[in-house]
Amino acid sequence: MRKINASLIKKVVAELCQTANFKLRTDVKESLYKIYKKEKGLAKYAVSLILENLKIAKKEKIAICQDTGMTVIFLKIGQDAIIKGDLGSAIQNGVKEGYKKGCLRASVVDDPIFKRKNTFTNTPAVIHEEIVKGNKIEITVFPKGFGSENTSSLKMFKPADSLEDIEDFLIEKVKNFGPNACPPLIVGIGIGGTSEKCMLLAKEALLRKIGSMNKNPDFARMEKRILSKINLLNIGPSGLGGKTTALAVNIEEFPTHIAGLPVAINISCWALRQAKAVI
Amino acid sequence: MNIPFRSGEEKKLKAGDVVLLSGNVYTARDAAHKKMNNRLPDYLKGETIYYAGPAPAKPKKAIGSCGPTTSSRMDVFTPVLIKQGLKAMIGKGKRSQEVKNAIKKYHAVYFLAIGGCGAFFSTKIKKAKIVAYEDLGPESIYKLYIKDFPVIVGIDSYGRTV
Numbered sequence: 001m002r003k004i005n006a007s008l009i010k011k012v013v014a015e016l017c018q019t020a021n022f023k024l025r026t027d028v029k030e031s032l033y034k035i036y037k038k039e040k041g042l043a044k045y046a047v048s049l050i051l052e053n054l055k056i057a058k059k060e061k062i063a064i065c066q067d068t069g070m071t072v073i074f075l076k077i078g079q080d081a082i083i084k085g086d087l088g089s090a091i092q093n094g095v096k097e098g099y100k101k102g103c104l105r106a107s108v109v110d111d112p113i114f115k116r117k118n119t120f121t122n123t124p125a126v127i128h129e130e131i132v133k134g135n136k137i138e139i140t141v142f143p144k145g146f147g148s149e150n151t152s153s154l155k156m157f158k159p160a161d162s163l164e165d166i167e168d169f170l171i172e173k174v175k176n177f178g179p180n181a182c183p184p185l186i187v188g189i190g191i192g193g194t195s196e197k198c199m200l201l202a203k204e205a206l207l208r209k210i211g212s213m214n215k216n217p218d219f220a221r222m223e224k225r226i227l228s229k230i231n232l233l234n235i236g237p238s239g240l241g242g243k244t245t246a247l248a249v250n251i252e253e254f255p256t257h258i259a260g261l262p263v264a265i266n267i268s269c270w271a272l273r274q275a276k277a278v279i
Numbered sequence: 280m281n282i283p284f285r286s287g288e289e290k291k292l293k294a295g296d297v298v299l300l301s302g303n304v305y306t307a308r309d310a311a312h313k314k315m316n317n318r319l320p321d322y323l324k325g326e327t328i329y330y331a332g333p334a335p336a337k338p339k340k341a342i343g344s345c346g347p348t349t350s351s352r353m354d355v356f357t358p359v360l361i362k363q364g365l366k367a368m369i370g371k372g373k374r375s376q377e378v379k380n381a382i383k384k385y386h387a388v389y390f391l392a393i394g395g396c397g398a399f400f401s402t403k404i405k406k407a408k409i410v411a412y413e414d415l416g417p418e419s420i421y422k423l424y425i426k427d428f429p430v431i432v433g434i435d436s437y438g439r440t441v
Contacts, residue, residue: 042441056399061337062343063344065344066333066417103343105344105417180373
């Protein structure tokens with residue numbers, strides 16, 4: 001057993017909120033530099049502004065994008081860790097503090113239909129937790145902008161549906177909503193589980209590095225095929241046409257029920273912001 | 280190019296042109312559009328709406344990160360505002376056919392700003408002041424003074440698209 005103070009968790013969450021919003025994930029940044037060389041005309045111009053934007057954000061410590069997202073937090077809690085204090089409050093207060101200190105935008109409204117009043121703290125954050133072996137806590141802060149989140153979709157396919165049906169559904173979503181989601185995109189796809197598990201898989205797929213393929217060769221081939229189809233859509237950086245509509249397609253799969261075949265898509269804009277720490 | 284446009288100046292713009300804008304723009308997004316209730320306030324007549332909700336300013340800065348938001352969420356409100364004198368819009372993404380028709384009919388212009396570049400655009404904003412709906416926080420209407428703010432003509436005053 002190992003004791004971890006909730007106050008430390010709060011401090012770490014506050015720092016991660018700022019780091020995630022000021023510094024783009026390295027693999028995404030490298031990928032953007034690569035496509036800059038490939039693009040031409042207005043698309044190249046768009047990528048050049050994106051790269052300049054990243055330099056300014058990192059140097060001046062201001063948010064890469066003003067949509068500093070609804071804060072999604074993934075926790076992996078070691079079963080041998082004992083938390084001293086209230087974990088839930090520590091995380092929410094960490095988000096409040098991080099967003100205030102970092103001059104990050106408060107983008108959360110209290111009730112989604114009737115009053116829609118801004119909470120002015122960017123809380124509550126959405127928390128997903130998992131119990132794992134060991135005595136540590138891993139915290140990933142993933143601010144998710146809603147230009148891209150609004151393009152999410154879930155479809156419960158039938159086991160009789162073909163692979164082609166599934167791929168067509170996914171490509172159609174990118175084709176219709178891609179231009180609004182700030183391309184070049186990172187496309188997260190969840191397949192299997194139950195409906196809510198499937199959506200979560202699609203979001204978790206966005207945690208995986210660009211260029212890392214699914215370990216199952218069938219799904220890896222599917223990732224590659226969907227990516228090349230998406231990049232033929234000519235949506236391009238910032239929707240201005242060009243070779244790169246998506247930087248990556250990541251699929252996460254899970255066993256499912258004999259009667260079902262859930263498929264979910266969760267897209268990220270090029271500003272895929274994540275920061276991780278292990279306590 | 281200075282905004283608001285001098286009479287007829289918008290007609291020189293062609294879809295796909297890269298333009299550096301200088302002058303005043305007003306931010307308005309989902310909640311502000313809803314509150315306008317299909318009536319364009321007088322101070323927006325002949326002016327430019329920037330679909331944006333800025334992040335708070337750091338000390339000694341005019342404003343925080345301030346890039347464009349998705350314009351199509353405002354499509355349902357836009358034609359009637361253009362009819363009442365809204366001259367230009369800055370945002371990201373595509374617009375509906377109804378918006379395109381209104382732009383063509385009333386010779387308005389839709390500019391695209393590169394999405395996600397809020398830090399970059401904040402350096403092109405020299406002054407910021409809330410002019411309406413302060414209770415909406417980042418969704419308030421801000422009057423921004425922009426200088427050499429780069430945009431691409433997305434839909435020109437003849438209805439041509441990039």
